[in-house]
Amino acid sequence: MITITTRNLYELTRACKTVAQLKQVLAQIIQDGIANHPLSLSSILSFSATSSQPDLCFASLIFACIEKPNSFIYNSMIRGFTNAGDHARALHFYLQMNRVEHLPDKFTFPFVLKACAVLEAVELGRSVHGKVLRMGFSLDLFIRSSLVRMYSDFDEIEAARVLFDEIVERDLVMWNSMIGGYMKCGLLERAFELFESMPCKNVATYNAMMGGYAKFGCIEKISKLFNEMPNKDLISWNTVIGAHARFGSVDTTLKLFSDTPERNLTTWSTIISGFAQGGRFGDALEVFRHMLDDGVKPNQAVLVSVLTCCAHLGALEQGRWIHGYIQKNGIEVDDILGASLIDMYSKCGFLQGSMSVFDKMEKKGVCSWTSMIYGYAIHGHPFQSLDLFGEMKSLGFRPNAITFVATLAACSHAGLVDRGRDVFSEMHRVHGIIPTIEHYTCMVDLLSRAGLLDEAQDLIKSMPMKPDIFVWGAFTGGIRIHGGGSGLVSQDVSEGLARLVPRDSGAYVLMSNMYALNNQWDDVTRIRRKMEEVGVKKNPGCSTIEVDQVVHEFLAGGRLHPQSEKIYGILDQIYREIKIQASID
Numbered sequence: 001m002i003t004i005t006t007r008n009l010y011e012l013t014r015a016c017k018t019v020a021q022l023k024q025v026l027a028q029i030i031q032d033g034i035a036n037h038p039l040s041l042s043s044i045l046s047f048s049a050t051s052s053q054p055d056l057c058f059a060s061l062i063f064a065c066i067e068k069p070n071s072f073i074y075n076s077m078i079r080g081f082t083n084a085g086d087h088a089r090a091l092h093f094y095l096q097m098n099r100v101e102h103l104p105d106k107f108t109f110p111f112v113l114k115a116c117a118v119l120e121a122v123e124l125g126r127s128v129h130g131k132v133l134r135m136g137f138s139l140d141l142f143i144r145s146s147l148v149r150m151y152s153d154f155d156e157i158e159a160a161r162v163l164f165d166e167i168v169e170r171d172l173v174m175w176n177s178m179i180g181g182y183m184k185c186g187l188l189e190r191a192f193e194l195f196e197s198m199p200c201k202n203v204a205t206y207n208a209m210m211g212g213y214a215k216f217g218c219i220e221k222i223s224k225l226f227n228e229m230p231n232k233d234l235i236s237w238n239t240v241i242g243a244h245a246r247f248g249s250v251d252t253t254l255k256l257f258s259d260t261p262e263r264n265l266t267t268w269s270t271i272i273s274g275f276a277q278g279g280r281f282g283d284a285l286e287v288f289r290h291m292l293d294d295g296v297k298p299n300q301a302v303l304v305s306v307l308t309c310c311a312h313l314g315a316l317e318q319g320r321w322i323h324g325y326i327q328k329n330g331i332e333v334d335d336i337l338g339a340s341l342i343d344m345y346s347k348c349g350f351l352q353g354s355m356s357v358f359d360k361m362e363k364k365g366v367c368s369w370t371s372m373i374y375g376y377a378i379h380g381h382p383f384q385s386l387d388l389f390g391e392m393k394s395l396g397f398r399p400n401a402i403t404f405v406a407t408l409a410a411c412s413h414a415g416l417v418d419r420g421r422d423v424f425s426e427m428h429r430v431h432g433i434i435p436t437i438e439h440y441t442c443m444v445d446l447l448s449r450a451g452l453l454d455e456a457q458d459l460i461k462s463m464p465m466k467p468d469i470f471v472w473g474a475f476t477g478g479i480r481i482h483g484g485g486s487g488l489v490s491q492d493v494s495e496g497l498a499r500l501v502p503r504d505s506g507a508y509v510l511m512s513n514m515y516a517l518n519n520q521w522d523d524v525t526r527i528r529r530k531m532e533e534v535g536v537k538k539n540p541g542c543s544t545i546e547v548d549q550v551v552h553e554f555l556a557g558g559r560l561h562p563q564s565e566k567i568y569g570i571l572d573q574i575y576r577e578i579k580i581q582a583s584i585d
Contacts, residue, residue, distance in 0.1 A: 152181025183212025448478020
């Protein structure tokens with residue numbers, strides 16, 4: 001057996017491939033009596049925290065055994081936890097490092113700044129920047145690049161640009177960080193200007209540009225960059241496929257998917273989630289079936305996407321099959337997946353299924369509680385919904401913005417105006433959640449249903465954002481129920497709705513209905529004529545039916561279904577038989 005000394009310890013730890021081998025070295029260190037030497041545990045800890053397969057629990061145990069950890073040890077812990085995605089723990093070690101008066105060095109700051117950026121710890125990030133300046137590390141390229149990325153993630157893009165411009169020799173990482181910052185802030189033109197001025201570009205640069213454009217549906221620009229790329233990696237293909245799945249044509253998306261040199265689980269997940277986000281639920285489910293046929297096992301992201309599709313289509317049988325697949329393959333139902341199952345069963349009209357999933361869940365979180373609250377609300381059980389909201393809070397779960405949408409919807413269904421006002425107030429007063437347009441829509445719906453039309457209109461006028469078609473739809477619903485005077489449907493309201501979505505048929509139809517409710521027939525005629533002038537047509541109605549776990553979609557008057565001729569033939573036959581029967585009766 002080799003005797004370990006402080007001289008050969010470093011080489012031995014470097015030769016280790018796994019933490020298990022490292023533990024054998026540690027056992028030998030203890031046996032040889034050099035465990036208390038500072039270099040001994042430092043080497044072991046560094047490997048445990050920063051290797052390709054780290055064991056941070058083991059590294060933490062070793063850290064606790066070191067009486068006076070030095071900067072190298074702290075840096076190893078900060079780097080290890082940052083790389084593992086536990087950014088809060090990384091910052092904990094940084095703050096502890098400062099408390100014991102160990103000075104950070106140039107190897108400390110890049111990981112600390114990254115952790116601040118991810119956690120959006122703005123004040124701490126600025127404090128760290130100040131320490132960088134005081135210690136004279138402001139010109140270090142890695143630290144400067146980390147600062148650019150941090151301020152970009154804080155949406156302080158001008159501060160990031162100042163730091164960027166101060167560096168004469170910029171590497172590709174810094175260029176890509178600045179471009180990514182512009183894209184994150186929606187400054188597409190400035191990002192493109194910087195992209196064009198780059199002396200050289202790599203695959204990551206093109207991917208950053210395409211990823212930014214994808215968020216805004218700029219399909220043509222994405223395609224142009226994709227075709228210009230001298231080299232493409234899997235991220236490039238996944239980015240362009242995802243963008244086309246969500247915003248482009250189905251045929252183009254499927255061709256790109258077919259042309260991909262290699263596919264991984266992310267590729268399948270990208271096209272399925274893209275179709276789902278673009279409202280192409282049937283196409284997403286079709287790709288999911290092909291994925292299973294190819295023997296690719298779906299991950300949680302894929303399952304959440306396809307369950308969302310089933311919920312939108314009302315495809316209960318397919319949703320049940322997916323639930324069965326999850327159970328059969330022993331896939332853990334965590335908070336997010338459980339919430340998706342609950343939502344699917346609720347929207348497919350099977351509340352018992354939602355309740356069963358919720359009751360059996362071992363790891364409930366805010367998402368699953370919220371889905372169940374909303375499920376009760378949409379099924380006409382508002383009091384159960386409100387009871388669940390109270391139980392959720394009593395168990396220590398903190399409701400989020402979506403929870404309050406579900407709870408306000410329950411108040412609206414039950415006509416509980418005072419309770420709704422209290423919930424709306426509690427949201428910001430107690431939980432610090434700023435109301436969004438969805439919360440205002442629920443409140444307008446609640447007040448309008450209760451006949452408090454003046455209060456509803458006052459609330460609309462006080463909104464910090466422009467009311468959308470759903471707000472006006474909720475308000476019009478109240479007028480339809482309770483009637484309204486001419487003052488309720490004012491010219492400025494209707495014109496504001498027209499400016500909201502000037503080519504949206506729903507907005508014009510809604511205005512027309514508002515005028516009709518007040519017998520303003522001249523205005524009804526004016527709106528209908530305006531629709532014809534600007535070429536706005538009402539979107540045809542759409543219905544779906546599920547047969548043998550396949551969802552078929554039909555548009556009113558449409559003939560795109562492959563069996564449309566046969567379907568219309570059968571319908572004609574049914575009509576003839578009805579006429580014959582009517583004449584006999």
